[in-house]
Amino acid sequence: MDKSKIANLRNNYMLNELLENNVSQNPINQFTEWFNDAINAEMKEANAMVLSTVSDGKPKARVVLLKGFDENGFVFFTNYNSHKGAELEGNNFAALTFFWDVLERQVRVEGEISKLSEEDSCEYFWSRPRASQIGAWVSHQSETIVGRETLDEKLEFYNHKFESEDIVPKPPHWGGYVLKPESIEFWQGRPNRLHDRILYSLENENWRIERLSP
Ligand SMILES: Cc1cc2nc3c(=O)[nH]c(=O)nc-3n(C[C@H](O)[C@H](O)[C@H](O)COP(=O)(O)O)c2cc1C
Known part of the structure; x- marks a missing residue:
């Protein structure tokens, strides 16, 4: 520039x-x-x-x-x-x-x-939206990951894990x-x-x- x-x-x-x-x-x-x-x-x-x-x-x-x-x-x-x-x-x-x-x-x-x-x-x-609560489980913040699919796979895992729970526990x-x-x-x-x-x-x-x- x-x-x-x-x-x-x-x-x-x-x-x-x-x-x-x-x-x-x-x-x-x-x-x-x-x-x-x-x-x-x-x-x-x-x-x-x-x-x-x-x-x-x-x-x-x-x-x-x-x-x-x-x-x-x-x-x-x-x-x-x-x-x-x-x-x-x-x-x-x-x-x-x-x-x-x-x-x-x-x-x-x-x-x-x-x-x-x-x-x-x-x-x-x-008080956060449920999706953000699950996001906190998904992300090992600041760690290196091989690709976006790592997050997608973990999101699926935790969505399934907490499916039947009314309250998502805080990590x-x-x-x-x-x-x-x-x-x-x-x-x-x-x-x-x-x-x-x-x-x-x-x-x-x-x-x-x-x-x-x-
Ligand atoms: C507008 C904006 C808001 C953000 N808010 C947060 C936040 O509240 N908490 C958080 O952990 N990271 C937040 N981030 C992401 C951080 O800037 C940072 O990428 C992340 O926390 C990892 O930082 P670290 O590797 O130094 O721990 C935000 C980023 C932006 C651009």
Whole structure:
């Protein structure tokens, strides 16, 4: 592709501002406000976030879906035996990044991750469509497979296995994680690359609020 075509891709951000006297004192309240804005903006995946982990000093990143948040942290669900599961086993410090392009906003969350209780994982698992529940049995996430037919064969196997069961059991290797934030940064695009960045950091159980240079 023509290099200048890429170099010339740029937007001037004009939509909004983020000022110290308008932000909430608590980042979860601030996140609630921005997350509501993202949902109301009717983008397709407002709850999509990049989960970054570190394994042997090497960063790894992938998109997962936010499935809940409150003072205790940010929740997502996955396969505990996946690559990310193994990475979190070795180092439970991770980062989440949201990018809401239509709002010209980014949120970065950092902190320690722990497993959700079995009870909470089951509750969410059983709220999913039955086909997704069976899919969790089919996929040994992040393992190499020879071809698509491996999945088709296993899907048939598990469809048959659970045919007469009203409730599909939750696989023991499937469940939720919660990231408890130690810092949350809100970024609002502004004109001429002079963006607003407000950082909340946890200090002795209180949230310190600072502005960062763009
Ligand atoms: C929009 C989107 C949403 C996704 N949501 C999830 C999710 O909630 N949980 C999950 O395990 N993988 C999700 N994935 C797939 C992951 O990005 C990734 O491919 C998978 O979890 C394996 O990652 P790993 O090998 O690093 O463990 C999603 C991918 C996309 C593009």
